[in-house]
Amino acid sequence: xxxxxxxxxxxxxxxxxxxxxxxxxxxxxxxxxxxxxxxxxxxxxxxxxxxxxxxxxxxxxxxxxxxxxxxxxxxxxxxxxxxxxxxxxxxxxxxxxxxxxxxxxxxxxxxxxxxxxxxxxxxxxxxxxxxxxxxxxxxxxx
Numbered sequence: 325x326x327x328x329x330x331x332x333x334x335x336x337x338x339x340x341x342x343x344x345x346x347x348x349x350x351x352x353x354x355x356x357x358x359x360x361x362x363x364x365x366x367x368x369x370x371x372x373x374x375x376x377x378x379x380x381x382x383x384x385x386x387x388x389x390x391x392x393x394x395x396x397x398x399x400x401x402x403x404x405x406x407x408x409x410x411x412x413x414x415x416x417x418x419x420x421x422x423x424x425x426x427x428x429x430x431x432x433x434x435x436x437x438x439x440x441x442x443x444x445x446x447x448x449x450x451x452x453x454x455x456x457x458x459x460x461x462x463x464x465x466x
Contacts, residue, residue: 327357328465331401331419337362337388339369339433340407343451346381347458355466359399361391369433371440375447379455391419407454408432428457 332341341360348358365388401423410429436443
């Protein structure tokens, strides 16, 4: 069986799309080839890295990638899933191609305010919501 190709995209590829990619890798049982990218690749969000480590997933060595680079490489995907929140949907990149487009709205952790501990609490909720969305989507796929 051919693996389905999935691309998760958001603005900076520093948090939401990285978490979604990691969870699909973990729970997708090798049925997927998965990547993530952003419109303006930034640096990994350290609070997100910490929250993911709590689930046993280390994304600390991941690099942020540009959706434009994937486009210029001629990459095609079966699914292109944007994970920007609704209020940022205008800033969320669009990836051309024939793949099915899905929009999953998640808050942007770079906008979370408060102490590190307060941010971590919010990121844990976000992380768990992304994990749940991946698991629900996998049930609908198989």
